[in-house]
Amino acid sequence: MQLWDFAALTYYRVLDRFSGKLNALAIAELDLKPGEAVLDIGCGTGALIPALVEAVGPQGRVVAMDFSPRMVAIARKRAANVDVRQADACTTDHGAGQFDAAVALGAFSAMPDVPAAIANAADALKPGGRLFVFDVRLAKKTWTTKLLRTGYRLIAGFSGADVVTELRKVFGHVEPVFAVEGETTTVVVARKVTDTATRSACTPSRPAE
Numbered sequence: 129m130q131l132w133d134f135a136a137l138t139y140y141r142v143l144d145r146f147s148g149k150l151n152a153l154a155i156a157e158l159d160l161k162p163g164e165a166v167l168d169i170g171c172g173t174g175a176l177i178p179a180l181v182e183a184v185g186p187q188g189r190v191v192a193m194d195f196s197p198r199m200v201a202i203a204r205k206r207a208a209n210v211d212v213r214q215a216d217a218c219t220t221d222h223g224a225g226q227f228d229a230a231v232a233l234g235a236f237s238a239m240p241d242v243p244a245a246i247a248n249a250a251d252a253l254k255p256g257g258r259l260f261v262f263d264v265r266l267a268k269k270t271w272t273t274k275l276l277r278t279g280y281r282l283i284a285g286f287s288g289a290d291v292v293t294e295l296r297k298v299f300g301h302v303e304p305v306f307a308v309e310g311e312t313t314t315v316v317v318a319r320k321v322t323d324t325a326t327r328s329a330c331t332p333s334r335p336a337e
């Protein structure tokens with residue numbers, strides 16, 4: 129946690145300045161409507177929150193969460209009227225079927241239990257809900273990805289889980305935003321299909337173990 133608290137005061141402030149195009153892409157792909165509820169998973173210092181608030185309007189609902197207390201503190205300052213929570217996305221119940229949409233920018237791959245975090249995100253969405261994901265994807269076996277995997281594991285605790293593979297285990301449709309993906313990143317929109325029968329009514333899209 130100390131790493132992410134330090135990051136809140138350093139490179140995340142720098143990233144905020146260059147995140148405009150990615151934030152705009154997330155808003156466009158989610159196609160948010162006034163009055164909808166949206167969940168920002170791993171919100172960091174809250175760079176996306178103002179755009180989410182504007183998209184859903186005064187009748188909508190925005191909930192943001194992050195693991196780092198310092199990042200949460202900064203996000204709360206820039207979004208005084210938004211529910212910003214300090215929580216672990218791997219273990220937190222966001223509330224079954226509470227959200228029309230969710231977004232995770234560079235979040236899942238840095239979590240210790242990627243499948244659990246993705247399953248919790250799916251649980252939080254209503255049937256037909258959509259999830260925009262921008263993340264690291266180091267699935268290709270090249271010298272570049274091998275080096276990055278080692279560095280990312282040391283810096284952020286990268287578990288090696290492939291985000292897209294885990295998304296496809298839970299969501300009905302996972303569509304790349306771009307025809308050609310980057311060598312080390314991915315941008316996808318996952319859509320939750322109509323609830324299917326499982327052991328738990330609270331986890332309608334989680335695959336049976």
